Amino acid sequence: xxxxxxxxxxxxxxxxxxxxxxxxxxxxxxxxxxxxxxxxxxxxxxxxxxxxxxxxxxxxxxxxxxxxxxxxxxxxxxxxxxxxxxxxxxxxxxxxxxxxxxxxxxxxxxxxxxxxxxxxxxxxxxxxxxxxxxxxxxxxxxxxxxxxxxxxxxxxxxxxxxxxxxxxxxxxxxxxxxxxxxxxxxxxxxxxxxxxxxxxxxxxxxxxxxxxxxxxxxxxxxxxxxxxxxxxxxxxxxxxxxxxxxxxxxxxxxxxxxxxxxxxxxxxxxxxxxxxxxxxxxxxxxxxxxxxxxxxxxxxxxxxxxxxxxxxxxxxxxxxxxxxxxxxxxxxxxxxxxxxxxxxxxxxxxxxxxxxxxxxxxxxxxxxxxxxxxxxxxxxxxxxxxxxxxxxxxxxxxxxxxxxxxxxxxxxxxxxxxxxxxxxxxxxxxxxxxxxxxxxxxx
Amino acid sequence: xxxxxxxxxxxxxxxxxxxxxxxxxxxxxxxxxxxxxxxxxxxxxxxxxxxxxxxxxxxxxxxxxxxxxxxxxxxxxxxxxxxxxxxxxxxxxxxxxxxxxxxxxxxxxxxxxxxxxxxxxxxxxxxxxxxxxxxxxxxxxxxxxxxxxxxxxxxxxxxxxxxxxxxxxxxxxxxxxxxxxxxxxxxxxxxxxxxxxxxxxxxxxxxxxxxxxxxxxxxxxxxxxxxxxxxxxxxxxxxxxxxxxxxxxxxxxxxxxxxxxxxxxxxxxxxxxxxxxxxxxxxxxxxxxxxxxxxxxxxxxxxxxxxxxxxxxxxxxxxxxxxxxxxxxxxxxxxxxxxxxxxxxxxxxxxxxxxxxxxxxxxxxxxxxxxxxxxxxxxxxxxxxxxxxxxxxxxxxxxxxxxxxxxxxxxxxxxxxxxxxxxxxxxxxxxxxxxxxxxxxxxxx
Numbered sequence: 111x112x113x114x115x116x117x118x119x120x121x122x123x124x125x126x127x128x129x130x131x132x133x134x135x136x137x138x139x140x141x142x143x144x145x146x147x148x149x150x151x152x153x154x155x156x157x158x159x160x161x162x163x164x165x166x167x168x169x170x171x172x173x174x175x176x177x178x179x180x181x182x183x184x185x186x187x188x189x190x191x192x193x194x195x196x197x198x199x200x201x202x203x204x205x206x207x208x209x210x211x212x213x214x215x216x217x218x219x220x221x222x223x224x225x226x227x228x229x230x231x232x233x234x235x236x237x238x239x240x241x242x243x244x245x246x247x248x249x250x251x252x253x254x255x256x257x258x259x260x261x262x263x264x265x266x267x268x269x270x271x272x273x274x275x276x277x278x279x280x281x282x283x284x285x286x287x288x289x290x291x292x293x294x295x296x297x298x299x300x301x302x303x304x305x306x307x308x309x310x311x312x313x314x315x316x317x318x319x320x321x322x323x324x325x326x327x328x329x330x331x332x333x334x335x336x337x338x339x340x341x342x343x344x345x346x347x348x349x350x351x352x353x354x355x356x357x358x359x360x361x362x363x364x365x366x367x368x369x370x371x372x373x374x375x376x377x378x379x380x381x382x383x384x385x386x387x388x389x390x391x392x393x394x395x396x397x398x399x400x401x402x403x404x405x406x407x408x409x410x411x412x413x414x415x416x417x418x419x420x421x422x423x424x425x426x427x428x429x430x431x432x433x434x435x436x437x438x439x440x441x442x443x444x445x446x447x448x449x450x451x452x453x454x455x456x457x458x459x460x461x462x463x464x465x466x467x468x469x470x471x472x473x474x475x476x477x478x479x480x481x482x483x484x485x486x487x488x489x490x491x492x493x494x495x496x497x498x499x500x501x502x503x504x505x506x507x508x509x510x511x512x513x514x515x516x517x518x519x520x521x522x523x524x525x526x527x528x529x530x531x532x533x534x535x536x537x538x539x540x541x542x543x544x545x546x547x548x549x550x551x552x553x
Numbered sequence: 554x555x556x557x558x559x560x561x562x563x564x565x566x567x568x569x570x571x572x573x574x575x576x577x578x579x580x581x582x583x584x585x586x587x588x589x590x591x592x593x594x595x596x597x598x599x600x601x602x603x604x605x606x607x608x609x610x611x612x613x614x615x616x617x618x619x620x621x622x623x624x625x626x627x628x629x630x631x632x633x634x635x636x637x638x639x640x641x642x643x644x645x646x647x648x649x650x651x652x653x654x655x656x657x658x659x660x661x662x663x664x665x666x667x668x669x670x671x672x673x674x675x676x677x678x679x680x681x682x683x684x685x686x687x688x689x690x691x692x693x694x695x696x697x698x699x700x701x702x703x704x705x706x707x708x709x710x711x712x713x714x715x716x717x718x719x720x721x722x723x724x725x726x727x728x729x730x731x732x733x734x735x736x737x738x739x740x741x742x743x744x745x746x747x748x749x750x751x752x753x754x755x756x757x758x759x760x761x762x763x764x765x766x767x768x769x770x771x772x773x774x775x776x777x778x779x780x781x782x783x784x785x786x787x788x789x790x791x792x793x794x795x796x797x798x799x800x801x802x803x804x805x806x807x808x809x810x811x812x813x814x815x816x817x818x819x820x821x822x823x824x825x826x827x828x829x830x831x832x833x834x835x836x837x838x839x840x841x842x843x844x845x846x847x848x849x850x851x852x853x854x855x856x857x858x859x860x861x862x863x864x865x866x867x868x869x870x871x872x873x874x875x876x877x878x879x880x881x882x883x884x885x886x887x888x889x890x891x892x893x894x895x896x897x898x899x900x901x902x903x904x905x906x907x908x909x910x911x912x913x914x915x916x917x918x919x920x921x922x923x924x925x926x927x928x929x930x931x932x933x934x935x936x937x938x939x940x941x942x943x944x945x946x947x948x949x950x951x952x953x954x955x956x957x958x959x960x961x962x963x964x965x966x967x968x969x970x971x972x973x974x975x976x977x978x979x980x981x982x983x984x985x986x987x988x989x990x991x992x993x994x995x996x997x998x
Binding site for chain 1: 805939987
């Protein structure tokens with residue numbers, strides 16, 4: 111019987127395994143050195159904050175794996191021999207495979223900062239990282255976080271929940287402004303400050319200074335300031351974890367190189383999730399995608415290919431979401447941080463700085479290209495439909511209620527949003543047509 | 554019952570840096586102090602020291618507990634920003650089945666046992682509420698008036714806490730205000746006033762089968778025997794609510810119109826029970842037990858009611874004591890032990906909706922209607938779920954919400970009471986309670 115071996119029990123590996131199991135009864139083995147069972151990586155912060163325990167972050171009960179005949183092995187892969195189709199674990203165990211999936215995830219970036227390996231300095235990606243952070247942040251007086259991305263702000267929120275003062279060093283002029291347009295980046299920046307975080311924009315880490323015991327005692331910033339701290343969180347992004355394919359014949363660059371079918375250079379060896387680098391990504395698609403959603407979609411596509419229905423990975427209309435302290439963020443389609451040629455954008459923000467919406471549309475035919483939403487929930491299906499059908503900005507605004515996904519009785523902003531648009535574009539005023547609620551949803 | 558294991562929470566709480574809990578404001582401390590003094594006075598009253606001046610001691614015990622609770626709760630509006638603040642819940646002994654949870658559970662359970670079967674032990678407490686009972690009912694208090702007072706004050710104070718906690722959500726504010734209103738008005742004041750006016754005691758917000766007597770022949774006889782038209786109206790009301798209002802409202806809004814907006818049991822669970830909602834068992838096994846138990850209770854109450862009517866029709870000549878035995882066993886097992894002792898006493902151990910989930914026959918009927926003939930569902934927003942587990946963790950009914958959400962599937966479950974907390978705690982805005990056309994309600998992707 112054909113044996114499928116999957117390295118990694120994160121969302122990409124597990125989605126592959128589950129979807130292959132739905133389609134076939136072949137032998138499936140999943141190897142992970144991180145945890146015994148699949149858990150939701152995105153929920154690590156909530157364990158530290160006491161919202162949940164580790165058990166709660168497991169999407170499937172422990173009996174699920176045996177019942178579905180998925181063999182779990184806890185261990186690290188030492189090497190892969192693609193000629194003999196054998197995976198060797200670091201305890202010496204040899205596992206023969208017929209098909210192999212590499213879904214080894216990411217590693218936190220370290221950019222060669224002096225002192226980056228000191229005690230009390232760490233990234234946050236894995237469950238062991240979380241356990242380390244629990245120990246590292248015990249009885250500390252101040253923490254410094256380096257790198258203004260999504261993990262950085264999560265770490266700030268985590269430490270904040272334990273009343274640990276945080277200094278947040280962000281290289282960019284505004285928080286996450288390599289992704290967000292300036293207005294949104296400022297809105298989130300203000301919200302970070304509101305929560306008592308010492309946010310330092312346009313500031314980089316120069317050096318981490320140890321104490322006598324080799325533990326972090328302070329950092330020195332690019333401005334030359336020394337900040338005393340007992341913990342440093344390195345959150346300047348993550349990179350594909352390609353350790354497992356080193357010294358094998360599987361080609362890798364920054365990530366494991368694959369085509370659009372997630373096939374590597376070796377027959378019957380595939381890769382999925384964070385560790386993947388696409389050889390020739392489509393226009394506006396990145397080479398490396400490190401998101402929960404893309405990991406899941408890789409796994410769904412790959413399972414079909416493995417089961418004989420060769421399927422190209424297609425991520426559809428782009429979407430992503432996050433939560434910045436109390437402000438939820440959703441994005442659909444493309445919204446770039448600086449306006450692109452041929453694009454126009456309409457931005458509305460509530461005076462309280464907690465709700466905002468940006469709609470990017472074509473300057474030529476006024477068709478919508480993307481949405482950014484802050485503190486407002488929109489229906490994914492409706493936004494995707496509008497983007498795919500190239501609906502005009504006027505049509506979208508007239509029917510804005512159709513997309514509204516906020517809970518019942520929440521204050522609606524459609525009138526104010528459309529009012530601002532009419533103020534800015536007085537030539538042909540538009541009127542709201544659709545109310546919020548399922549009855550309005552046409553797609 | 555298999556309980557969710559809580560790995561290492563004790564270890565974490567030991568390792569929590571001390572400054573995590575050092576942030577209680579002065580007013581919160583003062584509030585706790587006043588509350589503690591109120592509780593002390595309550596126990597002093599148990600000795601009978603209060604019997605000479607019950608009004609004074611009522612204020613010192615009940616009054617100060619309420620005032621202290623509010624002083625503790627309300628200033629948190631300033632202290633904590635609006636938003637989801639579930640920080641440290643699983644480090645807390647009370648809220649994650651630690652030693653204090655077991656102590657509180659035993660106290661709650663003990664209170665119910667005393668209340669139901671040994672009320673003479675708390676007769677001095679009953680005397681404490683005499684002045685209030687005289688004002689509202691025109692007669693001195695009994696154990697049920699004492700219970701009603703405790704119950705209503707718990708809903709009001711802890712309801713205030715719920716509103717403070719979820720003040721960023723208008724759904725939660727309205728829903729909580731609604732259960733507070735119905736408890737205070739319809740389950741406490743109106744029944745009291747009816748007694749004052751020598752009218753039959755009646756609860757307009759409890760119907761068959763949650764309050765089975767509403768459709769039992771004995772209640773009909775009592776109501777009919779009362780002079781004036783009110784008794785007939787009450788019979789009429791009970792029948793309409795059970796057979797017309799329940800199916801119609803559940804068709805349009807799901808069972809939430811009752812369970813988390815009107816019902817007193819639900820009201821207590823949503824207010825006093827909120828700190829314990831995360832303790833419900835989410836396992837598949839628990840769901841199986843739930844389906845067997847709750848429908849057995851529904852069968853039990855239906856059989857009992859039918860027997861009583863048969864017996865009444867035949868004038869008690871055919872069935873003998875059978876129907877009476879059924880009725881008294883139902884009252885003891887379901888009415889007292891299940892809904893009271895276990896239902897509320899086990900809040901800190903099994904979560905806030907044990908009765909509603911495993912026992913309530915009203916919830917069983919509403920659930921069947923909700924599952925098969927309703928416009929209500931929880932919509933899942935496309936592929937946005939990150940499987941974090943907050944929704945399942947904070948579902949008081951033990952629904953594994955995430956199992957549906959991560960598949961992009963809508964949630965249509967008989968047990969869902971529509972409290973809306975899954976939607977509130979979701980960090981990605983994936984879930985929304987909605988009423989709409991019932992076709993494609995399940996939306997299987």
